[in-house]
Amino acid sequence: MDCEPPLLESYKTLFQSSLGVGVGTDDVRNDDKSSMVVEICELPLIDLNHKREEFMKEITEAARDWGFFQVVNHGIPQEMLQTLKFEQKNVFQRPFSNKSQGNFLNLPVSCYRWGNPFAKNLRQTTWSEALHIILHGIGKVDQEESLSIDHSTMEAFAAAVSPLVENLVQILAQKLNIPLSYFKENCSEKSCFVRLNRYPPCPFPSKVYGLMPHTDTSVLTILQQDQAGGLQLMKDGKWVDVKPVPKALVVNIGDLFQALSNGFYKSVKHRVIAMENVERLSAAYFYNPSPDAVIQSHGTPQVYRTFTFGEMAKLKQKDIMETGDKVGLSRFLSTPL
Ligand SMILES: O=C(O)CCC(=O)C(=O)O
Numbered sequence: 117m118d119c120e121p122p123l124l125e126s127y128k129t130l131f132q133s134s135l136g137v138g139v140g141t142d143d144v145r146n147d148d149k150s151s152m153v154v155e156i157c158e159l160p161l162i163d164l165n166h167k168r169e170e171f172m173k174e175i176t177e178a179a180r181d182w183g184f185f186q187v188v189n190h191g192i193p194q195e196m197l198q199t200l201k202f203e204q205k206n207v208f209q210r211p212f213s214n215k216s217q218g219n220f221l222n223l224p225v226s227c228y229r230w231g232n233p234f235a236k237n238l239r240q241t242t243w244s245e246a247l248h249i250i251l252h253g254i255g256k257v258d259q260e261e262s263l264s265i266d267h268s269t270m271e272a273f274a275a276a277v278s279p280l281v282e283n284l285v286q287i288l289a290q291k292l293n294i295p296l297s298y299f300k301e302n303c304s305e306k307s308c309f310v311r312l313n314r315y316p317p318c319p320f321p322s323k324v325y326g327l328m329p330h331t332d333t334s335v336l337t338i339l340q341q342d343q344a345g346g347l348q349l350m351k352d353g354k355w356v357d358v359k360p361v362p363k364a365l366v367v368n369i370g371d372l373f374q375a376l377s378n379g380f381y382k383s384v385k386h387r388v389i390a391m392e393n394v395e396r397l398s399a400a401y402f403y404n405p406s407p408d409a410v411i412q413s414h415g416t417p418q419v420y421r422t423f424t425f426g427e428m429a430k431l432k433q434k435d436i437m438e439t440g441d442k443v444g445l446s447r448f449l450s451t452p453l
């Protein structure tokens with residue numbers, strides 16, 4: 117099992133100190149008092165084969181009320197998603213020493229993340245590993261590396277997701293009168309990236325998260341999850357399961373769209389619970405602008421002050437390093453809390 121990141125080892129001190137202060141019996145899944153019960157609610161499932169006017173309405177309503185929805189008939193071939201999953205599985209099976217070394221798949225060392233190196237307590241733990249793949253300039257992998265992941269698969273995936281994401285952004289932007297040129301000018305393949313996630317089986321699923329509660333920093337995220345389940349989102353103060361629907365992709369609003377829409381669309385907290393006997397894989401495509409993109413709220417009064425994506429990213433990194441978690445959009449409120 118030399119492919120496994122040493123998660124238990126890295127969280128040892130946190131486990132010990134949580135026992136020491138008497139919260140060792142706590143269950144992180146019951147974290148926010150209101151979330152003791154996981155609601156069974158149906159997340160909007162939108163069929164993109166329906167009439168455009170019909171799904172346009174469904175999409176804008178879901179983005180406003182849920183911040184999340186699932187789409188079917190999205191145009192991304194099923195075989196491509198299966199190939200991606202197959203290669204993703206293989207790539208994570210490579211020795212940990214290999215993955216954590218610089219130049220794995222010709223990627224900078226910072227592209228491989230395991231656990232949460234900045235976790236200050238068990239509620240900030242993340243029982244997973246991830247590869248961040250910048251779509252632009254990934255370079256060619258050598259012969260040996262290419263046995264585990266094929267760059268053409270990543271490129272094909274990104275090329276297939278692109279028109280879907282642009283279509284969704286167009287629909288969402290139209291409702292708010294945000295000019296489409298804004299996205300065309302600021303978001304490109306260079307600024308978007310794919311994150312491959314793997315959640316290994318966890319011996320203490322009630323003590324840690326698979327992925328701690330967070331909002332995405334993106335404009336929009338498209339997620340391919342497998343059938344294992346475990347993804348939950350916050351709705352009206354309660355955690356709700358995002359039940360895997362075969363062939364569907366999950367779409368969620370990120371912080372930047374919440375800011376651009378002056379709070380009309382919701383960037384909603386979500387998390388992945390750890391599971392004891394199941395391995396889970398997911399792939400997320402983050403639709404992002406370039407660092408110098410100006411994020412200005414469309415609406416009056418403006419809920420958020422104007423900022424650049426780069427400014428937000430820097431602050432996020434600083435917050436994570438100092439506190440173990442990001443603070444997020446509340447840092448940019450026009451009237452600070
Ligand atoms: O794995 C998942 O289902 C969620 C992943 C996620 O939220 C993320 O990568 O930001």
Ligand SMILES: [Fe+2]
Binds near residue numbers: 330331332386
């Ligand atoms: Fe996320």
